[in-house]
Amino acid sequence: MQGSTRRMGIMTDVHRRFLQLLMTHGVLEEWDVQRLQKHCYKVHDRNATVEKLEDFINNINSVLESLYIEIKKGVTEDDGRPIYALVNLATTSISKMASDFAENELDLFRKALELIIDSETGFASSTNILNLVDQLKGKKMRKKEAEHVLQKFVQNKWLIEKEGEFTLHGRAILEMEQYIRETYPDAVKVCTICHSLLIQGQSCETCGIRMHLPCVAKYFQSNSEPRCPHCNDYWPHEIPEVFDPKKEREAGISKSNKRSLRSRQH
Amino acid sequence: MSEQSKDVCDPSFAAEASNSEVHSSPGVPGGPSLPASQAAIFPGPESPPVGPPDAPLASPAPQAPCEEGDPKALQQAAEEGRAHQAPSAAQPGPAPPAPAQLVQKAHELMWYVLVKDQKRMIIWFPDMVKDVIGSYKKWCRSILRRTSLILARVFGLHLRLTSLYTMEFSLVKALEPEELDRVALSNRMPMTGLLLMILSLIYVKGRGARESAVWNVLRILGLRPWKKHSTFGDVRKLITEEFVQQNYLKYQRVPHVEPPEYEFFWGSRASREITKMQIMEFLARVFKKDPQAWPSRYREALEEARALREANPTAHCPRNSVSED
Numbered sequence: 135m136q137g138s139t140r141r142m143g144i145m146t147d148v149h150r151r152f153l154q155l156l157m158t159h160g161v162l163e164e165w166d167v168q169r170l171q172k173h174c175y176k177v178h179d180r181n182a183t184v185e186k187l188e189d190f191i192n193n194i195n196s197v198l199e200s201l202y203i204e205i206k207k208g209v210t211e212d213d214g215r216p217i218y219a220l221v222n223l224a225t226t227s228i229s230k231m232a233s234d235f236a237e238n239e240l241d242l243f244r245k246a247l248e249l250i251i252d253s254e255t256g257f258a259s260s261t262n263i264l265n266l267v268d269q270l271k272g273k274k275m276r277k278k279e280a281e282h283v284l285q286k287f288v289q290n291k292w293l294i295e296k297e298g299e300f301t302l303h304g305r306a307i308l309e310m311e312q313y314i315r316e317t318y319p320d321a322v323k324v325c326t327i328c329h330s331l332l333i334q335g336q337s338c339e340t341c342g343i344r345m346h347l348p349c350v351a352k353y354f355q356s357n358s359e360p361r362c363p364h365c366n367d368y369w370p371h372e373i374p375e376v377f378d379p380k381k382e383r384e385a386g387i388s389k390s391n392k393r394s395l396r397s398r399q400h
Numbered sequence: 401m402s403e404q405s406k407d408v409c410d411p412s413f414a415a416e417a418s419n420s421e422v423h424s425s426p427g428v429p430g431g432p433s434l435p436a437s438q439a440a441i442f443p444g445p446e447s448p449p450v451g452p453p454d455a456p457l458a459s460p461a462p463q464a465p466c467e468e469g470d471p472k473a474l475q476q477a478a479e480e481g482r483a484h485q486a487p488s489a490a491q492p493g494p495a496p497p498a499p500a501q502l503v504q505k506a507h508e509l510m511w512y513v514l515v516k517d518q519k520r521m522i523i524w525f526p527d528m529v530k531d532v533i534g535s536y537k538k539w540c541r542s543i544l545r546r547t548s549l550i551l552a553r554v555f556g557l558h559l560r561l562t563s564l565y566t567m568e569f570s571l572v573k574a575l576e577p578e579e580l581d582r583v584a585l586s587n588r589m590p591m592t593g594l595l596l597m598i599l600s601l602i603y604v605k606g607r608g609a610r611e612s613a614v615w616n617v618l619r620i621l622g623l624r625p626w627k628k629h630s631t632f633g634d635v636r637k638l639i640t641e642e643f644v645q646q647n648y649l650k651y652q653r654v655p656h657v658e659p660p661e662y663e664f665f666w667g668s669r670a671s672r673e674i675t676k677m678q679i680m681e682f683l684a685r686v687f688k689k690d691p692q693a694w695p696s697r698y699r700e701a702l703e704e705a706r707a708l709r710e711a712n713p714t715a716h717c718p719r720n721s722v723s724e725d
Binding site for chain 2: 151157197201222289328
């Protein structure tokens with residue numbers, strides 16, 4: 135009956151504290167995760183060598199596997215920062231949000247999500263989302279209230295807002311990718327390079343394939359004549375830079391710096 | 401994940417479904433007549449027992465895990481032709497679900513509890529039943545037990561019933577007491593900074609902090625009651641409603657004062673989760689002074705720290721008091 139005891143042997147207090155803190159923070163950038171890992175070693179096992187982060191996380195994931203949860207690594211779509219979150223792999227619902235928001239709020243999110251997925255750019259305008267307020271399930275919501283709820287989503291890192299338009303936060307993509315792919319199988323876009331869900335990105339104007347901005351950056355790195363990997367036509371968009379964590383820290387750029395290279399698709 | 405169920409085990413749900421066989425009269429013996437054998441619900445040595453609430457509640461009130469020796473449940477069960485008895489006896493009745501399903505429910509409950517805790521929301525037993533356990537209510541004990549085990553082994557967290565009366569659970573760290581781990585991530589939690597500011601103010605004053613005093617302090621951070629902030633949003637709502645709801649603060653009217661004024665106190669959750677020493681360290685950091693610049697408060701913090709150490713030599717969760725009210 136205790137099916138999950140197989141690999142419990144490798145869970146130490148270092149791993150437990152790490153999981154606790156990762157859960158507390160919801161989503162973390164890679165640099166923070168590394169500091170977190172070092173902190174956990176310092177508290178529980180000062181003399182041990184700090185394991186390489188990737189192995190550390192894989193070890194924990196092997197234990198979590200039987201619980202249908204996982205520490206998932208993703209990359210922010212606009213500037214390629216690696217992020218980590220503990221996610222639930224069961225796709226029965228928008229699991230993490232369900233306990234947070236009222237029925238009409240969840241439905242507002244669903245409506246916004248649909249608009250975002252259907253859009254060309256991966257952004258849905260505030261106006262378009264608010265116009266759907268009458269169709270929401272549950273208690274009636276006024277537009278003013280809906281604006282508030284959208285801000286709540288932004289604060290809780292489910293949505294990002296840029297100039298009055300909304301797209302999915304990296305965390306939402308991490309947590310909901312499976313749910314989104316299963317719920318909107320025809321509408322979802324996928325990156326040609328990494329094959330993951332694509333919300334924001336660049337597309338080839340000839341053959342229509344799409345790539346994430348960080349995937350574009352890596353693929354065309356130091357390539358003076360970028361060409362579409364599919365149809366070989368000249369790639370018409372600006373190639374962003376590959377994310378370099380060291381350079382960023384040295385420049386003292388804060389986390390909230392909007393240095394993104396969102397490239398509109400037309 | 402809302403699964404309503406009309407399982408007659410639970411008088412409150414049954415009452416709503418207007419099941420005529422249910423004894424939902426308020427005069428029911430809901431007294432604290434819980435037999436001692438019911439005490440060990442959770443296998444963990446530190447967990448308190450779960451059972452029907454002590455106070456006799458009127459019928460629509462939520463009830464504790466169904467298969468207990470609750471007299472009301474027993475009567476209904478007998479009437480339904482199901483033999484619910486003390487948990488030790490194996491019973492004929494509807495076939496238990498496959499172990500795999502119970503395991504899955506335990507995993508769902510684990511996630512549910514983790515997320516509630518992450519959002520600092522109250523983990524309320526009736527919600528657990530409604531949102532997750534649903535039609536598996538009869539086996540909620542074994543589901544809860546498995547969930548507790550997983551949480552302890554994988555996360556180092558104890559799922560603890562903090563209040564039998566309100567049926568609230570909380571997730572409590574089973575690892576060594578440590579400073580708020582936020583030092584590992586240097587202030588990534590703006591809400592905590594705001595909260596700590598207010599808690600520190602109350603602590604330094606030694607009594608409740610008037611709302612006006614709190615706003616004077618927050619003004620230093622550029623926060624005003626009428627202005628929306630990019631991170632905090634509606635600050636006034638945050639501190640007078642959300643923090644209060646989460647039991648980090650108490651917001652009360654000052655007696656005998658006209659026009660009405662309000663003041664803030666530490667909430668029960670703040671008292672549980674935050675030590676005075678942490679407040680002193682926070683003050684020291686913010687004002688760039690030695691904590692001993694507040695001598696009497698520092699002494700208090702030292703005493704509290706000593707008391708905590710003495711109370712918990714094995715360094716297991718220092719705060720396991722039942723929440724007040």
